[in-house]
Amino acid sequence: MKHDRSKALFARAERVIVAGVNSPVRAFRAVGGEPPFIARGHGARVVDVDGNEYIDYVGSWGPAILGHAHPEVVRAVQAAAGEGLSFGAPTEREVVFAELVNQLVPSMELMRCVSSGTEATMSAIRVARGFTGRELIVKFEGCYHGHADHLLVKAGSGAATFGEPDSAGVTSAVARTTLTLAYNDVAALRELVHARGSEIAAVIVEPVVGNMGCVPPEPGFLEAIVELCKTHGAVSIFDEVMTGFRLGIAGAQGRFGLTPDLTTLGKIAGGGLPLAVYGGRRDIMSRVAPLGPVYQAGTLSGNPVAVAAGLATLSLLEPALYEKLEALGARLELGLASAAAKAGVPSCVQRVGAMITLFFAPGPIRTFDDAARQDKERFARFHRGLVERGVYWPASMYEAAFLGAAHTEADIDRTIDAAAQALAG
Ligand code: HOZ
Numbered sequence: 001m002k003h004d005r006s007k008a009l010f011a012r013a014e015r016v017i018v019a020g021v022n023s024p025v026r027a028f029r030a031v032g033g034e035p036p037f038i039a040r041g042h043g044a045r046v047v048d049v050d051g052n053e054y055i056d057y058v059g060s061w062g063p064a065i066l067g068h069a070h071p072e073v074v075r076a077v078q079a080a081a082g083e084g085l086s087f088g089a090p091t092e093r094e095v096v097f098a099e100l101v102n103q104l105v106p107s108m109e110l111m112r113c114v115s116s117g118t119e120a121t122m123s124a125i126r127v128a129r130g131f132t133g134r135e136l137i138v139k140f141e142g143c144y145h146g147h148a149d150h151l152l153v154k155a156g157s158g159a160a161t162f163g164e165p166d167s168a169g170v171t172s173a174v175a176r177t178t179l180t181l182a183y184n185d186v187a188a189l190r191e192l193v194h195a196r197g198s199e200i201a202a203v204i205v206e207p208v209v210g211n212m213g214c215v216p217p218e219p220g221f222l223e224a225i226v227e228l229c230k231t232h233g234a235v236s237i238f239d240e241v242m243t244g245f246r247l248g249i250a251g252a253q254g255r256f257g258l259t260p261d262l263t264t265l266g267k268i269a270g271g272g273l274p275l276a277v278y279g280g281r282r283d284i285m286s287r288v289a290p291l292g293p294v295y296q297a298g299t300l301s302g303n304p305v306a307v308a309a310g311l312a313t314l315s316l317l318e319p320a321l322y323e324k325l326e327a328l329g330a331r332l333e334l335g336l337a338s339a340a341a342k343a344g345v346p347s348c349v350q351r352v353g354a355m356i357t358l359f360f361a362p363g364p365i366r367t368f369d370d371a372a373r374q375d376k377e378r379f380a381r382f383h384r385g386l387v388e389r390g391v392y393w394p395a396s397m398y399e400a401a402f403l404g405a406a407h408t409e410a411d412i413d414r415t416i417d418a419a420a421q422a423l424a425g
Contacts (some may be wrong), residue, residue: 001050001052001388001390002050002052003034003036003048003050003052004050005037005048005049005050006034006035006036006037006048006049006050007034009037009049010034010035010037020035021035023158024158024161024162025157025158025161025394025395025396025399026395027395028395029162030161030162030376030380030395030396030397031379031380031383031384031395031396032380032384033384033387035395036048036049036050036052036054036387036392037049040068040069041056041064041067041068041069042067042068042069043067043068043069043406044056044067044068044404044406044407044408044411045068046068046392052390053390054387054390054391054392055390055391055392055407055411055414055415056068056392057391057392057393057394057401057402057403057415058392058393058394058401058402059402059403059404060267060272061267061394061399061402062210062241062242062246062267062268062402063267063268063270063271063272063313064272064402064404065245065246065268065313065317065321065325065354065402065404065405066271066313066316066404066405066406067404067405067406067407068272068406070312070313070316072312072316073271073272073309073312073313073316075312076308076309076311076312077273077305077308077309077312079308080093080304080305080307080308080309081305083304084304085303085304085305086299086300086303086304086305087304088299090302091302091304091307093304093307093308093311094113094302094304094307096311097113097307097310097311097314098111098113098277100311100314100315101265101269101277101279101314104245104249104250104314104317105240105244105250105251105253105254105263105265106250107253107259107260107261107263107280107281108263108265108277108279108280109279109280109281109282109285110279110280110281110282110285110286111277111278111279111280111285112277112278112279112285112288112296112301113275113276113277113301113302113307114275114276114277114278114296114298114301115274115275115276115298115300115301115303115306116146116266116274116276117145117146117239117241117264117266117267117276118145118146118147118148119146119276119298120146120241120264120265120266120276120277120278121145121146121148121151121204121237121239121241121264121278122146122148122151123278123288123296124202124204124237124239124262124264124278124280125137125148125150125151125201125202125204125237126294126296127262127278127284127285127287127288127294127296128201128202128234128235128237128261128262128284129201129202130287130292130293130294131201131235131283131284131287131294132200132201132202132233132234132235134198134199134200134201134234135177135199135201136177136178136179136196136199136200136201137150137177137178137179137200137201137202137203137204138178138179138180138181138189138192138193138200138202138203138204139151139153139154139178139179139180139181139203139204139205140180140181140182140183140205140206140209140368141154141165141180141181141182141183141367141368141369142154142155142156142160142183142209142211142212142215142367142368142371142398143155143156143183143204143205143206143209143211143212143239144156144157144158144159144160144206144211144212145204145206145239145241145264146241147159147167149167149169149170149171149174149175150170150174150175150177150178151178151204152165152166152167152170153165153166153170153175153178153180154166154180154368155167155211156209156211156212156368156398157211157396157398157399158396158398160211160212160368160372160398161396161397161398161399179192179196179200182367182368182369183205183209183212183215183217183221183366183367183368184215184217184218184221184366184367185367186218186220186221186224189203189224189225189228190224190228193228193229193231193232193234197228197231197232197233197234198232198233200232200234201234201235202229202234202235202236202237202262203225203228203229203234203235203236203237204237204239205222205225205236205237205238205239206239206242206243207222207238207239207240207243207251207252207253207256207258208242208243208247208252208352208355210242210243210355210399210400211242211398211399211400212365212368212371212398213350213357213359213365213371213397213398213399213400214350214351214352214355214356214357214400215350215365215366215367215371216350216352217256218366222238222252222256222258223258225260226258226259226260226261229261235261235262235284236260236261236262237260237261237262237263237264237280238251238252238253238258238260238262238263238264239263239264240252240253240263240264240265241264241265241266241267241276242267242355242400243355244263244264244265244266244267244268244269245265245268245269245313245314245317246267246268246353246354246355246402247352247353247354247355248322248353249317249318249319249322251263251265255352255353260280261280261281261284262278262279262280262281262284262285263278263279263280264276264277264278265277265278268313268314269310269313269314270306270309270310270313271306271309271310271311271312271313271314272309272313273303273305273306273309273310274300274303274306275302275303275306275307275309275310321405322353322354324405325353325354325403325404325405326353326354328354328403328407328409328412329351329353329354329356329403330351331409331412331413332351332356332403332412332415332416333349333351333356335412335413335415335416335419336349336356336358336416336419337349339416339419339420339423340358340419340423342420342423343420343423343424345360345378345423346360346361346362346375347359347360347361347362347363348361348362348363348364348365350363350364350365354402354403354404355400355401355402356400356401356402356403357400357401358382358419359371359374359397360374360375360376360378360379360382360397361373361374361375371397371398374397376397379397381422381425382419382422382423383395383422384422385418385421385422385423385425386415386418386419386422388422389418389421389422390414390418391414391415391418391419
């Protein structure tokens, strides 16, 4: 595979963009080598500027559930763009979009559109604090909720990838208001909430973690969060930026039959454009300005082109899609597990629906500490082996891979072959 044009672009990029990329894991520093620069994507494939084609399991880190450049989404975006890019005023499509989100995720009685997952989680925390009049928030180690200061504490994703789970630049006063616990540790959660429940504004969680690899909740964990928050007057927040519309049409909360107080959505909700949503209980969301004193605003919030992409995407989601993703996911899970076993690599595969991770450590992986025990070098070799064989896989052992509607059984089988070779190498 030739990468001349990517290499030249990366050299130019490094001179003017931090590490040559606009989001850390894209730099490939955790896996060695340099990132291919993507020229275009169609369906389940991306093509780099040197003409190399890859089966894509990054899927823009989640949004691309329908595959890249889905014609109906592209048409909707083009039509909306032709009518004007941004007005900073309400538009009809925002209403239709919010009504659809409410219909698909009924816990979101009242909501606000923002432009990124970070904004959604940051705003959800603020409204939880404004509603309860309390300061503390509880998060779980290895969960990543965007890069707002109070959420960059024991964070997963790129923060964990580069050994900075507690980012520099976050004041100790802010960090002290975030209490952290191990994911899946119901006993510790119970103990903390019993001791300090009257100070806790919110408990925020990725209902299935994607930002330390794919880590499912154990039975009773999410239930305990919702229940304990209810009992102690705190706000439960399901951060479904990654899981929303991915693990089912009603996200993780639909899959597990739970009703959090607040939910954050992004990625698929925006169909590939910058759009995210936070919302939930009417009494809580009624604290947001101008109904209440919690301020949040944005020039590009509910941007008409982004809403058009989100609306077109959500309108195309149907039960058959999730059945297909489940079947493809099971095929990939089985194939990766048996390839790793044949190669004698200590590992385990964890999957929930269309989110999957091959961990380079024996399972089960239940917590961030488990995920951190992986063989980093082996993962890096595996990643390079996949990319060389035309499989575009997340460049961090802390990021889940994603399947989409455009993947085929033949893609999965090719990926398993590539993985078997990469694991043997
Ligand atoms: N933190 C994002 C995934 N969990 C990565 C975003 C990106 O690099 O685009």
